[in-house]
Amino acid sequence: MPLTLSHQETDHDAVIALDGELDLATASDLAELASELIKGGADNIIMDAEHLNFCDSSGLRTLVSIANDLRPSGGTVAIRNAQPIVLRVLELTGLDRTVLVTQDPYIRP
Numbered sequence: 001m002p003l004t005l006s007h008q009e010t011d012h013d014a015v016i017a018l019d020g021e022l023d024l025a026t027a028s029d030l031a032e033l034a035s036e037l038i039k040g041g042a043d044n045i046i047m048d049a050e051h052l053n054f055c056d057s058s059g060l061r062t063l064v065s066i067a068n069d070l071r072p073s074g075g076t077v078a079i080r081n082a083q084p085i086v087l088r089v090l091e092l093t094g095l096d097r098t099v100l101v102t103q104d105p106y107i108r109p
Helices: 027-039 059-072 084-093
Strands: 002-010 012-020 044-053 077-082 100-102
Touching: 002 027, 012 027, 012 059, 012 077, 027 044, 027 059, 044 059, 044 084, 059 077
Parallel strands: 012 044, 044 077, 077 100
Antiparallel strands: 002 012
């Protein structure tokens, strides 16, 4: 299944809505969009994962890379509204300790 990305920017935050599967075939699309948003001035990236139904190691690597890109400026990555299967992957890999993971739809890092 493909990944559909949409985004909106508010102040210094960018919210990226992910719909579909974040995997080897789609991770580069997320990386490219996040890079553009960071270059455009986004201090924080909030991933709305409500409709993300799969994430493999390529997707996890991309999330870590985005977090690393934001870290020097004090920014962070937040993942909100993740489905239970995605939450489990984040917990098993320890990524939930690298990025902010929340079910609060209004969270700001």
